[in-house]
Amino acid sequence: MKESKKLNDLIDALTILPGIGKKTAQRMAYKLLASNKDQTLNLANKLIDSTSEIYTCPICGIYLDTDDYQMQLSTDKHLCIGDNRDISKVCITESPADVYIIEKSANYNGDYFALKGSLSPLDGRGPSEIGIDRLDNRLKTGQIKELILATSTTIEGEATAHYIQQMAIKYNIKVSRLAFGIPLNGELGYLDSDTISHAFNERKII
Ligand SMILES: [Zn+2]
Secondary structure (H helix, E strand, C coil): CCCCHHHHHHHHHHCCCCCCCHHHHHHHHHHHHHCCHHHHHHHHHHHHHHHHHEEECCCCCCEEEHHHHHHHHCCCCCCCCCCCCEEEEEEEECCHHHHHHHHHHCCCCEEEEECCCCCEHHHCECCCCCCHHHHHHHHHCCCCCEEEECCCCCHHHHHHHHHHHHHHHHCCCEEEECCCCCCCCCCHHHCCHHHHHHHHHCCEEC
């Protein structure tokens, strides 16, 4: 029986999505091919647009459209957070997605820094791969007085928090860690907003 190589390529490409194994990717690929062609093309175009027209903020690392990114490059002021924020406090997360979760859940008025994941040397994720060198540059400015570590409670998240804590000692910066009563190995995205708000307010100086 003949097989479509292009279809197999599409299935392989879909397996990069989180939680999508080969079987689910197959179902998705068949569904996409059976759908209205305009909808499928629209999805394909959105994927292309998002890879070529979304940038990360050079200060905090959240995702920005080209215009906002260009505007941020032209000023020292951090435009993502707007006015009236306490820029001496910086909350550090493992991803841009976690920044939005905290912003929605916790009553926080400081600034942010989103890493690109957590430290995992065996997987090739060292300090510079996850953006800790950029954080170091930011700490050097002397404007930051408190770091709030909101990395996950996984082994990698704890290792990342420890690494940043050691770095902060060098600059005499106070460091606090979100107090997670529950759950161990819980990544921020799986927690409800009350838990996050509580963990934030009860953060402990480390
Ligand atoms: Zn920013």
